[in-house]
Amino acid sequence: MSSAADTAAGAAVAGTGRGDGPRRRWGYLFERERVLGPVMLLPAVLYLIFVVGYPLLLAFFYAFSDVTVGSNRFDFVGFQTFITAIHDPVFLKAIEHSFLITGISQALVIVLCTVLAFVLAADFHGKWFLRFLVLMPWTTPVALGAIIWLWMLDSIFTPFDWFASKLGVIPDGGHLVLLGHAGTAVGSVIAVQTWRMLPLATVIVLAGLSSIPQDIEEQAQVDGAGFWRRLFSIQLPLLAPVIMVAILFGVVFTFTDMAVIFILTGGGPGNATQVLPSWAFYKGINGGNLSVGAADAMFMFPVLLGITAIVLRMASRIGGE
Amino acid sequence: MAGTMRSREVGTVRGRIGIYLTALFFALFCGFPFLWAGMTMFRQDADLYNSQHLPFEYSQPATFSHVSSLFTDTPYLRFILNSVIIGLLTVAITLLLAVPAAYALARLTGRWGVPLAIGIFAVYLVPPTLLFLPLSRVIVALGLQDSIWSLVVVYPGFTIPLSVWLLVGFFRSVPRDVEEQAQVDGYSRIAAVVRTVLPLVVPGLFTVIVFTFTLTMQDFIYALAFISSSSHMTVSVGVPTNLIKGDVLYWQSLMASAVIVAIPIALLYNLFLNKFIQGFTLGAVKG
Numbered sequence: 001m002s003s004a005a006d007t008a009a010g011a012a013v014a015g016t017g018r019g020d021g022p023r024r025r026w027g028y029l030f031e032r033e034r035v036l037g038p039v040m041l042l043p044a045v046l047y048l049i050f051v052v053g054y055p056l057l058l059a060f061f062y063a064f065s066d067v068t069v070g071s072n073r074f075d076f077v078g079f080q081t082f083i084t085a086i087h088d089p090v091f092l093k094a095i096e097h098s099f100l101i102t103g104i105s106q107a108l109v110i111v112l113c114t115v116l117a118f119v120l121a122a123d124f125h126g127k128w129f130l131r132f133l134v135l136m137p138w139t140t141p142v143a144l145g146a147i148i149w150l151w152m153l154d155s156i157f158t159p160f161d162w163f164a165s166k167l168g169v170i171p172d173g174g175h176l177v178l179l180g181h182a183g184t185a186v187g188s189v190i191a192v193q194t195w196r197m198l199p200l201a202t203v204i205v206l207a208g209l210s211s212i213p214q215d216i217e218e219q220a221q222v223d224g225a226g227f228w229r230r231l232f233s234i235q236l237p238l239l240a241p242v243i244m245v246a247i248l249f250g251v252v253f254t255f256t257d258m259a260v261i262f263i264l265t266g267g268g269p270g271n272a273t274q275v276l277p278s279w280a281f282y283k284g285i286n287g288g289n290l291s292v293g294a295a296d297a298m299f300m301f302p303v304l305l306g307i308t309a310i311v312l313r314m315a316s317r318i319g320g321e
Numbered sequence: 322m323a324g325t326m327r328s329r330e331v332g333t334v335r336g337r338i339g340i341y342l343t344a345l346f347f348a349l350f351c352g353f354p355f356l357w358a359g360m361t362m363f364r365q366d367a368d369l370y371n372s373q374h375l376p377f378e379y380s381q382p383a384t385f386s387h388v389s390s391l392f393t394d395t396p397y398l399r400f401i402l403n404s405v406i407i408g409l410l411t412v413a414i415t416l417l418l419a420v421p422a423a424y425a426l427a428r429l430t431g432r433w434g435v436p437l438a439i440g441i442f443a444v445y446l447v448p449p450t451l452l453f454l455p456l457s458r459v460i461v462a463l464g465l466q467d468s469i470w471s472l473v474v475v476y477p478g479f480t481i482p483l484s485v486w487l488l489v490g491f492f493r494s495v496p497r498d499v500e501e502q503a504q505v506d507g508y509s510r511i512a513a514v515v516r517t518v519l520p521l522v523v524p525g526l527f528t529v530i531v532f533t534f535t536l537t538m539q540d541f542i543y544a545l546a547f548i549s550s551s552s553h554m555t556v557s558v559g560v561p562t563n564l565i566k567g568d569v570l571y572w573q574s575l576m577a578s579a580v581i582v583a584i585p586i587a588l589l590y591n592l593f594l595n596k597f598i599q600g601f602t603l604g605a606v607k608g
Contacts, residue, residue, distance in 0.1 A: 033428075033431075036425070037425045037429030037430045038425075040421035040425035040429065041425040041426065041429075041437070043421070043422070044418040044421070044441070044485065047414075047418055047477060047478075047481065048478065048481060048482070051456070051475055051478035052444050052447055054459070055455040056451065056455075058455030058458070058459075059451055059452065062454060112347075112350075115343060116343075116347050119340060119343050119344050119347065122340050124337070124341060126344075127344075129348075130347065130348050131591070132588075133347075133352035133355075134347060134351045135587055135590055135591060135594070136351060136352065136355055136587050137351050137354075138590075139589075140579065140582070140583035140586065140587070141538045141539050141541075141557045141582060141583075141586075142541060143558065143560065143561050144557065144560060144561075144578070144579035144582055144583060145354070145579070147560060147561055147576075147578075147579050148354045148357070148358045149354060151357070151361065151572050151575065151576060152353075152354055152357050152358075154572075157369070157370070157372055159376040162375070162376045173372070173373075195350065195351065198350075198351065199351070203594065203597075203598060227336075252446050252448065256449075256450045256451070257450070258450055258542055259557075262541070262545075263561050276450075277448070277542075280450060281450070281545075281546075284453075285453075285454070285457070285546055290454050290457075290458070293454050294455070297450055297451050298451070300448070300450070300451060304446065304447070304451075308443050308446050311443070312443060
């Protein structure tokens with residue numbers, strides 16, 4: 001647009017553009033890519049080291065120390081904190097719930113996001129509205145989405161009681177109290193996490209779906225392959241890496257989330273929905289025990305490291321091509 | 322999605338019915354909570370707190386009073402204002418740091434560009450739930466506890482990685498000749514970039530602004546850990562902790578507070594989603 005005009009104007013004053021005097025040396029320095037590159041990159045890198053790298057290092061130190069909110073004492077106690085953490089029965093339950101909730105919800109997301117991506121890739125009336133609705137669970141701040149679910153699962157005024165009594169599961173006027181029983185509370189958290197993670201996964205898979213060359217499918221159609229055959233022999237294998245990326249994001253965000261637990265169940269009933277990050281919060285902030293909280297949170301690290309390694313390998317493979 | 326997608330025609334009648342039924346299922350699964358919230362926010366107390374009533378009918382006329390009391394009787398506006406201020410300041414810091422970094426990674430770092438960009442993106446995967454405990458100490462050391470500045474300092478930690486990743490993609494989509502021509506014409510490298518490349522990546526910049534802003538609205542744990550007084554709270558923390566406590570829960574107002582925030586953000590996302598997908602995949606694919 002205007003760049004063409006700028007270029008023309010620049011050509012007219014060619015040779016006068018470079019500054020002179022003291023600015024000139026700096027100017028030349030900044031013309032060199034080996035200088036300019038790091039100069040432009042460094043501020044962002046330093047900032048990230050300050051707000052992510054340094055705290056991450058601190059988290060490790062905390063986990064091996066006896067630091068609390070109240071004191072400034074900072075003694076190294078080796079693995080003592082971890083041993084304290086492991087001997088806490090709630091902590092072991094929290095690990096179990098973390099894997100259970102993340103595993104089931106993301107397994108559901110794999111199936112649902114693939115189906116939904118195929119639906120959104122098709123042509124039908126009202127598609128824009130479906131797209132809008134599908135994005136909502138993701139775009140709504142997680143805490144506010146959890147508030148809506150908290151009301152929807154209310155022990156007395158939930159609409160699910162009405163559905164359940166129509167289906168004959170409970171007597172008329174009875175209550176399910178979904179958040180009041182261990183099993184249904186875990187189920188509710190899984191439902192919310194599935195609901196929340198479905199949009200991002202769908203968007204990523206949809207992008208992957210649109211990059212499958214159309215001629216492959218057309219050729220298969222010409223060769224007489226039916227819908228299901230094309231789906232399972234061509235499209236799904238081609239989509240597998242993209243679905244994998246989508247799920248890795250989902251696993252990271254679900255495994256490390258505490259907002260849904262904090263608002264929906266508070267870890268209850270009786271710690272039945274306590275997960276690693278929520279337990280770390282209750283121990284570290286509410287309980288004031290920074291070191292135990294940090295040690296609890298640190299148990300997320302091996303999982304995250306593994307996932308990050310997979311993501312990096314996949315990303316660099318794409319980048320290398 | 323619609324713009325970048327080749328839509329597939331579905332021929333058979335059975336196929337079309339299948340599509341509509343599946344679409345209906347997903348519309349209900351994703352949209353039902355918002356339908357329920359939207360129906361709740363206009364109900365009168367006598368209508369709402371009566372489990373004998375049918376759930377999808379209004380037994381009393383709708384009322385706007387709970388929505389308006391959200392603005393007149395609660396600090397909700399203050400929460401929104403705080404969120405907007407924090408979001409805008411974070412956007413400013415993010416652009417200031419991410420734009421030069423992304424340009425450097427796209428153009429100036431040679432074969433190190435791709436691994437470095439991936440490395441910065443990996444920072445996005447370090448979760449706040451792992452960092453909030455040590456950061457709460459850092460915030461105290463900086464004297465920022467219970468201040469919105471604590472969040473302004475911390476949020477770029479997750480907005481910069483995503484923004485750099487997206488912007489690298491957008492910068493790579495601009496042909497190198499553009500700034501080379503300007504340099505031949507006598508502009509310095511930086512002037513050439515500012516005058517010729519930046520105007521071409523304006524859609525990318527808008528995308529980054531929208532996603533950075535909305536990402537700051539998503540945070541819960543940092544705001545919960547660092548902020549204690551309600552006048553400094555964000556929407557995400559203020560609504561669940563400050564409107565929900567006390568003996569009486571005003572569910573109509575709570576639902577309204579969620580819906581009022583959710584709808585504009587969803588509309589913004591819809592506008593920029595295609596660009597987001599484009600940047601997300603360009604960053605990796607184009608070499």
